[in-house]
Each structure stands twice: as C-alpha cells, then as structure tokens.
Amino acid sequence: MVTHGEAGRARRLDPDIRREEILRCAVRLFGERPYAEVSTAEIAEAAGVTRGLIHHYFGTKRGIYLDVVRAMVLVPNLDEASGPADSVRERVEQSVGWFLDTVALHGGTYVAVTGPEGIAGDPEVERILAVADDIAARKILRAVGYGWDSTEHSPERAVLRAYCQLVKGTVREWLRSRSVTREQAYLLLTEALVAIVEDVLPAVSRYASPAGRELPRGH
Amino acid sequence: MVTHGEAGRARRLDPDIRREEILRCAVRLFGERPYAEVSTAEIAEAAGVTRGLIHHYFGTKRGIYLDVVRAMVLVPNLDEASGPADSVRERVEQSVGWFLDTVALHGGTYVAVTGPEGIAGDPEVERILAVADDIAARKILRAVGYGWDSTEHSPERAVLRAYCQLVKGTVREWLRSRSVTREQAYLLLTEALVAIVEDVLPAVSRYASPAGRELPRGH
DNA sequence: ACCCGCTATTGACACAGTGTCAACAGCCGG
C-alpha cells in the first residue's frame, strides 16, 4: 500500500522538495477522506517518510491541513479571465465560465476542502476560507465594473462573499452529486450574478453601511 | 465552572429527560466552540454527569454531534410561512422574510453548525445537511409554485439546494460578520430567488436530466 | 579520497481524548 516502494530510510532531500512532496500526498488524502479519518501516520506512509517528519515540517496535523486548504483555495486566479467584454452580462459570463473550467481541474479536493466534509472545525480554517472568499469577491467586483474602493466590511463585498457560497454549492451539485450539468451550473451562476450586479448592488450601495450605523463612533 | 452546582452523584432521571438535558448542553458548547475543541468530558461536566453516560446515551462523540446538527437544522419549517400571496415575488418575499426571522432566534449555533467551523468532517454530517437542504429546496419549490413532482436528482431541486448555500452564506454575513443588515440580506435573497424562479428554473427544466444524459443505461 | 560537521530524518516516549464494561446505587413494586 506504500505509494513509494522505498522500504528503508527515506532519501535525504532538500527541505522544500520534501515539504512539497508531503503536501502533495496530504492534498490527495484530504481530498479522498474527511479530516478526522486521515491520520498523520497515513500521510507519512504515503509520502514514504515517518510521522515525525510530518510534525517537523508542519508542526501539527492542523498545520498541514491548513496548508492543504491554502493550496486548494488560493489556486483560482480570476484576473486571467478578464478579456475584452463590453456589457456586464458578457463579463459575468466570462468570469463564471472561466471559474467552472478552473475548478473542474482540481475537482474532488476543492469540493472537499471548501465544503463541510473536509474541515477540521478550526477558526483558522474558517479564516482562510473567508479570506479566499473575500479575495474572490473583490476580483468579481472589479471584473463586473464595481472596481471602486470597497472595504472588506462594505456590504458590496459581503454580498459577493455570500455569492461565493452559491458558487460552491453549485459546484458541489455539479461535480459531486452530478445533479446539474455544467451548462445548468453556468446558467444558474450567471443569472444569479447578473441579478446581484444589476438589482442588488445598486440598492445595497444606497443604504448606509451597517457598521456605520451600529458602531457610530470609531472603536 | 460547573454549570450545575451538583457536586456529588447525579440524580437518577428519566432517560428522555437526561438525554434532552445532555443534548441542550452539547448544543450550547458546539455553538460556542468548534467540534474538535469540545471534549465529551466537557459536555459531561456541563450536564452534571460523567463522561461514561454521554457514551451510554449517544454512543460516540460523533453520535451526539450528529444529534446536535439534526436538532439545529431541522428546526425551520417553511410551511408556516405560506400565507395568501398572488405573485411569485410576494411568495418569495414572504418565505425569505420568515426564514430570516426564524434563523435569527437560534443565531450562533445555527451558523456554527451549518458553516464550516462546527463540522467534524463526517460523511454522515454532510448527509444530514444535504437532507435538510433538500427538504428546504422542496419546500421552496412548492412555495413559489413549482410544486409538481420533482425527484431529488432533478436539476430544479439541485438549483434550490445550491440556493440554500447562498442563504447560509448571507445569514453568516448578517449575523456573524454584521457586514450586511437584515434588510440587505433580505434584498439579496429575494432578488436571487426571483431570478432563479423566473429565469433559471424554466431554462433548466427544458434541458434533459443530466443523469439521463451522462448515465444513459441504468448502471 | 578521507573525514567532519551540518541537518534531514528517525524511533521511542509522554500524553490527551475516546470508547468499553463490569460494578455500583438510586428508585419502585411487593
């Protein structure tokens, strides 16, 4: 069952290489099975090293999982998608199409990590996912023409972060349950985003910032 | 730190009562902290019993957590919301408004359980959440007039399940981050659902079932 | 080519938390 046939002592490698190799195995395992059911011993065996080395490089099991999540969630880069497009709808369609193609590459692990089944139940994991959503939200805002200065706490960004949840849910229905086709997923995400951009964002921007109302004085 | 001042042996109670009491404590603890950081010993202490009793009633830690998730996720009952409404938009607005009010009651724990931070990484947990989403999806479909026979695998239901993710994400932005107001959340969920009902569902229904296309011959 | 130091890698240890189970003891009927 050992991926690497190496039975004896592991070759002495450059730390970066070794770390990379271990991470690759961890990504695969955490994609196949939920967090609790993957032991550090298993990761070590898959990587052809001993358990001690895992902790040497990543500290704790949570530590290596955080790196796995980071690796999965920071891969997509929406910037590449922005081609020449005039209407909001065209830009939306380009972004959504590009995202679906990208996420299809990493398939299972992306779904497992972003969904509820892979998570360790750690605030740090939540933070990483939240940061990734916020980055995505900012990029989407820029892609659809709402590129002005929006703070992280602005309702515009918040709306787009919520939209990211719709995206994840849709990808799950597409890749895991296979209850919608890629075309149907594309349709759903496109129409929803168009509705958000055209109907929700303008109205939301007219409201005062909720933080500004509930916490009037700085502090 | 013991919630119940009872130091000595716990009173002999009716199993249903005891079970209920333990579950109440577990709901609170799992709402405050992520799964991994809550030990069975802690739940036992909070409930004023010993750890052995927890396992006696719920089998495993996972077992009690599953019951917590079930309790949280099956509370909302969308049927009550359907009042006299003519247009699709009115029905959508009623449903969304009712849901937001309901979920506000359970606040923290609902968000913790449905989001990625409370989960244990168990397929069973995923299944419970999926079932809850599917129930909600079916109810929404019925509420907005798509009440005909839709199988669990139908793209219509899948689209609504994905919408449930948007709902959760929005509730999180509202209750946890406080980056949107209830009105903004209401607006987002309403517009998105209207777009789904009016634009996405009709188009999705025209497509052939994805399972039918990708798995032409049964198995 | 040899040795030597650096450090990647190991194996054994300690510990926390879960799950099991026979024994105990509170409540109820006779």
Next chain:
DNA sequence: CCGGCTGTTGACACTGTGTCAATAGCGGGT
C-alpha cells in the same frame, strides 16, 4: 423493609497526536 431493575459510575485499554534526543545521509574542506 427488601429485592430487582436500570440509570450511573469509575477504571481500563486503545488509538492517535505531539516532543525530542539520537542517528545517519550528504556536501565541503583539506
């Protein structure tokens, strides 16, 4: 008052994580 039923306990075994001094592979100096 006593005997059983069963809710409840405490001790045990086990799995898996995290720590650390000891080991051994590789490169550089001579």
